[in-house]
Amino acid sequence: MNPAGSIVFFTTASGAGYGLLFWLGLLRIFGLVPADARFGLVSLGVAMLLITMGLLSSLAHLGHPERAWRAVSQWRSSWLSREGVAALLTYLPAVLFGIGLLGGIPALAVPMGLLAAAGAVATVYSTGMIYASLKPIRQWHHPLVVPGYLVLAAFSGAVLLAMLGAFWGDGAVPAVLALLTGAGGVLLKTAYWRGIDTAPPEATAESATGLGRIGKVRPLDPPHTQTNYLLREMGFRIARKHAAKLRRIALAAGFGLPMLLALVALLTGGPAATALLTLGAILALCGLLVERWLMFAEATHTVTLYYTGT
Amino acid sequence: MTSLPEIKPGQKKLGLVIDLDTCVGCQACATNCKEWNTSGHSAPLPDFHPYSAGAEGVWFNRVHSFEAGEGEQGRTVHFPRSCLHCEQPACVTVCPTGASYKREEDGIVLVNHDTCIGCGLCAWACPYGAREMDEDAGVMKKCTLCIDRIYNENIPEERRVPACVATCPTQARHFGDLGDPESAVSKLVRERGGYDLMPEMGYKPVNKYLPPRKRASVEAKPVEDAPTPMDIKNPLLRWMDRVLTR
Numbered sequence: 001m002n003p004a005g006s007i008v009f010f011t012t013a014s015g016a017g018y019g020l021l022f023w024l025g026l027l028r029i030f031g032l033v034p035a036d037a038r039f040g041l042v043s044l045g046v047a048m049l050l051i052t053m054g055l056l057s058s059l060a061h062l063g064h065p066e067r068a069w070r071a072v073s074q075w076r077s078s079w080l081s082r083e084g085v086a087a088l089l090t091y092l093p094a095v096l097f098g099i100g101l102l103g104g105i106p107a108l109a110v111p112m113g114l115l116a117a118a119g120a121v122a123t124v125y126s127t128g129m130i131y132a133s134l135k136p137i138r139q140w141h142h143p144l145v146v147p148g149y150l151v152l153a154a155f156s157g158a159v160l161l162a163m164l165g166a167f168w169g170d171g172a173v174p175a176v177l178a179l180l181t182g183a184g185g186v187l188l189k190t191a192y193w194r195g196i197d198t199a200p201p202e203a204t205a206e207s208a209t210g211l212g213r214i215g216k217v218r219p220l221d222p223p224h225t226q227t228n229y230l231l232r233e234m235g236f237r238i239a240r241k242h243a244a245k246l247r248r249i250a251l252a253a254g255f256g257l258p259m260l261l262a263l264v265a266l267l268t269g270g271p272a273a274t275a276l277l278t279l280g281a282i283l284a285l286c287g288l289l290v291e292r293w294l295m296f297a298e299a300t301h302t303v304t305l306y307y308t309g310t
Numbered sequence: 311m312t313s314l315p316e317i318k319p320g321q322k323k324l325g326l327v328i329d330l331d332t333c334v335g336c337q338a339c340a341t342n343c344k345e346w347n348t349s350g351h352s353a354p355l356p357d358f359h360p361y362s363a364g365a366e367g368v369w370f371n372r373v374h375s376f377e378a379g380e381g382e383q384g385r386t387v388h389f390p391r392s393c394l395h396c397e398q399p400a401c402v403t404v405c406p407t408g409a410s411y412k413r414e415e416d417g418i419v420l421v422n423h424d425t426c427i428g429c430g431l432c433a434w435a436c437p438y439g440a441r442e443m444d445e446d447a448g449v450m451k452k453c454t455l456c457i458d459r460i461y462n463e464n465i466p467e468e469r470r471v472p473a474c475v476a477t478c479p480t481q482a483r484h485f486g487d488l489g490d491p492e493s494a495v496s497k498l499v500r501e502r503g504g505y506d507l508m509p510e511m512g513y514k515p516v517n518k519y520l521p522p523r524k525r526a527s528v529e530a531k532p533v534e535d536a537p538t539p540m541d542i543k544n545p546l547l548r549w550m551d552r553v554l555t556r
């Protein structure tokens with residue numbers, strides 16, 4: 001599948017934003033992050049900025065961005081529509097959460113923070129389901145795709161919150177969460193990669209043409225000598241050559257190094273921790289960009305069976 | 311609405327039956343499809359760089375050629391690929407705007423080009439590659455089963471069939487109601503063992519494909535010595551040949 005830059009950026013940025021919103025809404029209640037209202041507002045601001053930038057970027061993917069408002073109408077059947085609805089609804093408690101923080105009204109900030117956290121989970125879950133519900137793409141129609149979206153959002157959010165917390169003198173709890181979710185991410189991604197590498201294809205050139213009754217099926221002539229939309233969108237295969245290398249980069253930059261830096265930061269503390277956690281957050285987001293890009297580039301669509309037989 | 315209409319028994323299911331035995335891969339169906347649809351319901355179907363290298367465009371029907379089997383049993387099969395107007399079209403249910411829909415009255419899957427946002431998700435959801443983005447207009451386009459022909463009262467009744475069916479020189483394409491077990495197409499599917507493409511995807515295509523007929527066994531060589539009636543000049547001998555052949 002063609003890794004459209006706008007969508008790769010959207011899933012990384014919005015994922016991190018929703019992860020940050022989730023942890024902020026949840027951890028503040030238990031006093032596990034700095035109680036300073038300014039910390040809450042800055043963190044909320046960063047989360048909303050990432051979310052909004054991601055959502056706007058996803059609009060760039062559309063042929064008619066000005067009609068995007070129509071996309072909230074089909075929530076009964078469409079996960080993309082549900083994602084849109086969840087994303088828009090999450091703004092409501094998030095803004096009220098901000099007002100609660102600004103005015104120092106815990107009675108407003110606490111429930112709205114929780115609601116915003118729930119909205120963040122619902123939105124990221126819907127994003128994952130958009131991909132997981134697509135049967136023709138076996139690498140997406142996989143039980144670990146939705147957990148992957150959730151864990152990656154939780155990890156990148158925790159990394160960001162640890163960095164922001166460190167600026168206010170205490171990023172310990174989010175740093176521990178980053179270590180835990182990072183470990184979860186590594187386990188999940190390696191299991192996912194092993195799964196898609198070993199699973200047999202659901203459909204074959206034989207079943208796609210029904211000619212398996214005669215014998216092995218090989219494409220002889222394509223319909224046209226030139227490329228087309230289907231091949232550009234669904235037949236993207238540049239990355240597969242480098243898949244193994246890119247996976248190692250994603251694991252090292254996206255998870256390994258940020259986790260190591262978080263661990264060192266936990267041990268050292270002080271201004272050094274702030275620098276380490278900042279570096280870790282930058283590395284994590286860059287690594288996740290690679291991972292999200294790979295998620296598209298590695299995915300194969302059944303339409304290529306008609307063109308290449310695989 | 312992108313929710314699917316309720317499936318009722320005996321419901322009309324308009325679709326195509328494509329005979330892979332007689333298709334000669336001439337591309338006439340694809341050409342006439344392009345010709346009709348570039349000025350019909352989905353007009354225009356864009357072409358990019360039409361007169362230079364890298365010419366490409368939107369086609370609702372593309373004819374592939376495959377080799378199947380090995381050795382003497384192997385054969386070349388021409389394979390037209392277009393929208394199958396599935397009974398469970400995920401291309402419709404994934405649509406966030408309601409631009410994609412399946413018609414209740416005849417099962418045709420259509421796109422409303424005025425409300426499509428061009429997100430491309432429906433093309434991802436189709437296992438068969440039936441949907442193509444019109445990158446000029448920014449909306450998704452697809453086979454309409456020539457909805458602007460089959461119900462068109464301005465053209466003679468016998469021509470109210472999809473353009474691909476009307477033009478096929480070997481009658482490898484048949485159009486009709488596959489929901490009616492007594493229709494000509496349903497009978498054809500029964501007689502010839504018509505089948506679904508990628509049934510494992512669970513989309514339940516309405517269009518059916520007829521398999522290439524089994525070839526006569528390799529041993530059955532033509533009888534070389536037998537004269538044909540044309541070879542026999544003597545009318546008496548010709549008459550005798552006719553009588554004896556009975």
